[in-house]
Amino acid sequence: MGRSLVALVALLVVVGTGAGWGAYRSATANFTQSGALDDEPDSGSGEQNILIMGLDSRLDEKGQPLPSDIYDALHAGDQNVGGYNSNVLMLLHIPGDGSKATAISIPRDDYVDLAGCDQAPCKGKIKQAYGVAYQGAKDKLTAAGVTDQQQLEQQSREAGRKAEVSTVRKFLGGVPIDHFVEVTLVAFFQIAQVVQPIEVCLNEDTSDDYSGAQFHKGVQEIDAKQATAFVRQRRDPNTDLNFTDLDRDRRQQAFIVSLSRKLEQNGTLTNFGQLQGILDVAKQNIAIDKDLDLAALAKSASTFTGGNVSFYTLPIDHFGQTDDGEDVNMVDLPTIHAIVGQLIGHQSQTSATTTPTTTAPPTAVSDAASTTLDVVNASGQTGQAAQLEDNLSSRGFVQGSASNGDIAAASSVEYGRGAQQQAGELATMLGGGLSAAANADIPSNTVRLTVGTSFTLPSSISDTADRTATSAVSSDSTTTTAPPTSVTAVPATGHGDNAPVPTDLSALSGADVPCVK
Template structure:
């Protein structure tokens, strides 16, 4: 015969393949979650454990989070977890050579809101534009004083005012979702993570020559090392590749890169090579700061163990609906009530593919602090008004709940999408 199994033998082969696939499941908020899972493979080695534990720095928020915080969300079956992953643009130490320029201080260069559902079977990764116009509440500053509340300023300035704690306060006020933990990663940590997995595949529709950022990337599909990967996710002068120079083009590339990184780890021998495994975990922990609940290998491993059933196909990348306000076209503002409905859906653990059944009772309106337009927003070119078209909320508050609206279905992509299609 052909030597191929048939009947019961073929079924057994399928079960074996399925079992192997389950072992290769990963979770990914820009590589943090992947590395958390990888840490479970080395935490038993005492020397490695001590070294990794000593790498992690604590970014304390105790006493800095505002009192008027949202309650935990979920669908009544458990407690979800919301993790804020902050990419820092600090030029301290080796980061200056990677980031370029002579900037002082530290701002949030990339911001990912990662929602893990109550059953830990799905995750949503929502990118927050750094140039989103928001109202920043009063925060404890880095010198211990309290800042004044600020209106209509860029979102990433919250990090400069009061670090991760002020950023968390701002996210909670804008989205009405509670942030449970945060992790900060710098340029060196990102580069080391990519190099540790042997590079990651990217795809560009055209050549990139960003003289201002000293970035040169060639068109097409190819694998890049850590330095080139950092250039790929950071460059903003992207008109040559179909962008408009805004932060939205960067967000699309970053989400495509995260998915590609997940696939690279799944397809390489990183999971089975102790040397590569430790190299990845060491590179990452050297360059992260975490709040008091995630600042040890033990905490990270406990988080990872709760994510064993999460597959890349269960990770959804969501885009916040925004538009360019007429009085400041270099910034973006939330399109309402679309943004509010997206935040509510995430907070309730609703799927974002439009499959949720209509609720019998209206949802509670959120108290959004994001800057909203003073007149109906038109985020696209004017067209004939379609039946049921939504308009923006007023500047004085959120619109009433609309129980007759269909389930939310925002612009999303999943982690299995090909990197060339994702740009």
């Protein structure tokens, strides 16, 4: 689903040339305009960070079904399929000095803290922030007696936009979101219809009944219907290809590069009829924040042509599952923040190096010197058990075993014979509603701490090691330890043994038509 950035690229390239500007300005008057960023901080330095959100909805921006021929062409179901997940999330960074732009794809299944949710803690796939907040707002409005369907739709979408923007901002380490563009499913197909055929390249023959993909190895031209399958494909009967959602992110990037080249090379930018077709798609299927200054943005739109943009796909730590059995991407937040800082020069709010002015002495646990502490990591965050063992040994415990368990939301403190007092004091120290429970299967004088996905170590007992561990669990926690200073990117175009894997930061250049998986 590379629909949203494709639409934005098309529109900004149009504006950047100055061609059709009058028609463009007229068309934007009919865009859906949002106040979702009213309470969000901005970059304030001439830079612009634009969040592109591609909704999974099979409806238009007004919440209305699409024509049946569109559903047939999309090969993605009708209005009863999909929802309000942001299946495409990409941050576009435009430097204030006019240097090369950076586009960062965020895998849609990354397991994170969600904003705009009534329950606490609220965790889920990053794409779900929009839909969770949308449905919560719609339920409240309905209960309050709102019956106008257009009002329900627009106010619920505003809640979804706010939640998605806030969730992404925190996930990326507090990166300001200056503007956003939201695009529904149909926009991609309609833009591709205007521009088709489009040249793409694949490293292997591939097919997928789910998306309708059927492609051969090498360079080929595809039409709008094939383009939809190209950017949606994430499966192949050949399991040796090891398709994942991250490969779909790279497909989207490759298609954006090809579309940008096509717009530049085939004269579309000076063809008023084709320009008007793109503009008509935009006003029907795109929402933008109300403060987006399109005239100012036009000055930097040339960034999207001539290969002057670099694309990256953020890595994950490993694949995991929630308590409900839902497959998710487990991520390491300090690494994500380090990568974002490396790519766009942002200083993370949650992983910046700081110097504490005072440090409270560790809170000791009574008679803990005779008590062994075992820690089980059920959070899915690599290394957390070992980090907590190191940290809590300063409270007097004897270091026991550090192990990984099945991913679970809840945390617990259990104890064997002779360790009731120490377990109780530890539970009180950790807070979060924890209490100690006896477990006959635990050895004598032993406490077992199991940390789930919702666990956050209280800042009152945090030291440097604590905050390093906690930053991987809670996007709101504060760390005094700088994350890794450099992460090496691998080519997104690698294939065979050199193909990027989910744990790699991959990079793709916009200089030529790239060959991808």
